[in-house]
Amino acid sequence: MRHKQLTISGRLRAAFIGGAASLVLVGTTIAGTALAADQPTTTATTAAAQTAEALGLHTHQLHGIVKTAPSAGATTFTLTTVRYGDVTVSFAGSTPKGRAHAHGKARSSELAKAAELKAGDRVVVLGRTSADGKSFVARRVHVLPAKDAAGKATHLVGTISSVATGSAGTTLTIKLADGTTQSVSVSSETKIRPVGKSVADLSVGTRVTVVSKNGTATSVVVIPT
Amino acid sequence: MRLKIGSALIGMALAVSMTAVALAQADDDTAGPDDPVSTDTVAAPVANQSAPPMLFLQLVDPTEEDVEVPLGTAQLTVRGITLPGAVVSVDGNLADVDDQGGFVGLSPIDQGANEIEVVASDGQGNQVTTTLFVVRSD
Numbered sequence: 001m002r003h004k005q006l007t008i009s010g011r012l013r014a015a016f017i018g019g020a021a022s023l024v025l026v027g028t029t030i031a032g033t034a035l036a037a038d039q040p041t042t043t044a045t046t047a048a049a050q051t052a053e054a055l056g057l058h059t060h061q062l063h064g065i066v067k068t069a070p071s072a073g074a075t076t077f078t079l080t081t082v083r084y085g086d087v088t089v090s091f092a093g094s095t096p097k098g099r100a101h102a103h104g105k106a107r108s109s110e111l112a113k114a115a116e117l118k119a120g121d122r123v124v125v126l127g128r129t130s131a132d133g134k135s136f137v138a139r140r141v142h143v144l145p146a147k148d149a150a151g152k153a154t155h156l157v158g159t160i161s162s163v164a165t166g167s168a169g170t171t172l173t174i175k176l177a178d179g180t181t182q183s184v185s186v187s188s189e190t191k192i193r194p195v196g197k198s199v200a201d202l203s204v205g206t207r208v209t210v211v212s213k214n215g216t217a218t219s220v221v222v223i224p225t
Numbered sequence: 226m227r228l229k230i231g232s233a234l235i236g237m238a239l240a241v242s243m244t245a246v247a248l249a250q251a252d253d254d255t256a257g258p259d260d261p262v263s264t265d266t267v268a269a270p271v272a273n274q275s276a277p278p279m280l281f282l283q284l285v286d287p288t289e290e291d292v293e294v295p296l297g298t299a300q301l302t303v304r305g306i307t308l309p310g311a312v313v314s315v316d317g318n319l320a321d322v323d324d325q326g327g328f329v330g331l332s333p334i335d336q337g338a339n340e341i342e343v344v345a346s347d348g349q350g351n352q353v354t355t356t357l358f359v360v361r362s363d
Contacts, residue, residue, distance in 0.1 A: 063291060
């Protein structure tokens, strides 16, 4: 068998062909890697969409917002919850119980039938998960009072910038970290902590955390310097 | 001809080597947080050592945010853990916080549904809130 002797240029040409093949392979590898790198994003998106839990056998209470108002005579409604996503709730009706003293704040109300609900109502539902695990069977439905920002408990952390004392009590103006100021009333009902501190310790320049509700300070905590 | 094929094989071998290098590089770039040799994993705790402790709020009792209590229960006791030195309130009432960050707070509850906010704040003004939905009924 005769062997053809390769010239230098022939060898270079062959090496070039092999190198070209290598570039094709590397290119394919990089493209594959790039595609593979995209996969976790897809997975993360899917995971985010699946964050809502499934109703469990032990789920006996839900809270959420009524998605759509049930029609007259309807016994089911859709509840949008943070934990379980949209949940179909069936409610055949119940006899509301009487209400006790509400400590001076807005009260919840118990419903007799689903048709009393309106879209956007904030509700707490007592009951159980249906046998197929796909819906919730309510025995009681309570509507929470509208969320009122003033009724929300807040903590104001800052420095006392002024103290005004009048017949109604003491008003503190607090300069917050963002530079804004807020005023709160301090009454004889307001707890001042740590134990041993009093209104006399609430002077200009004192750093405090004020726990307030309905615009009134329930507590003032002096922050140690 | 044999030499020509041989040269082409050398080129292919080079391709395999480059592919292996590319794969190794790709593996480094896509190393997950569980990868013990991940540079990011090693670097993160070092960076956190100089960061101030982050405010947190964890309820120990009750552990669920949806709670049903008997009609005779007029007051809810809330227990939890937060950052030591934080201020905690339960429905606007100041809770007692110990040196380890353990806290106990009380809230009156009405018959029917109650929405109780547990708020923790630190000296920087950061706040964390957890809301409990408590139904008091027979």
